[in-house]
Amino acid sequence: MGCLGAVAASECKVYEYLLNTPACNQTRESVTEFANRCEGFKLTVADKQNVLNWRPTSVADVYAMVEDCGKRFSKDEQGGTQNEEERAKELLGLVNEIFSRPPIKQEDELEVDMKDI
Incomplete structure (x- = not known):
């Protein structure tokens, strides 16, 4: 099965399940770094788990994974000049900076090849 010991x-x-998810190549260090660096986003524990487990690849993914993202990332909540x-x-940039991309699966390679045609 691929498990040792x-x-x-x-x-x-x-373990087998996690190998087929975007979380397949995370390290303890990268998870800890993400947890420390995302504090300014006021994410709940559930939000952090969603981001860690499914790694958003677009802004739409962030909105789907973070509960009340629009409200919590709005100008009023943050008090700054950035919009939600x-x-x-x-x-999304923080996620891409900290976590390496998951390996491309064979099915994904076929989809990429078909888009090139």
Whole structure:
């Protein structure tokens, strides 16, 4: 199954599942760095987990993953000059900076090739 050592069957299943998600190549250090650097976004624990597990790749993804994103990233809440879309882009940039891109799966490569045609 790809698991090494004496582990429970359920742990192997979780491991196998995670290999097929965007979180497949995260490290403890990158997760800790993200947790420390995203404090200014006022994310809840659930928001952070969504971002960590599914890694947004667009502003639309950020809005889907962060509850009440529009309200929490608005000018009034932040007290600054950035609008909510700029804050969402800033969070997206932070994710892209900290986490390396997940490896491309074979199905994804086929989709990319078909777009080139």
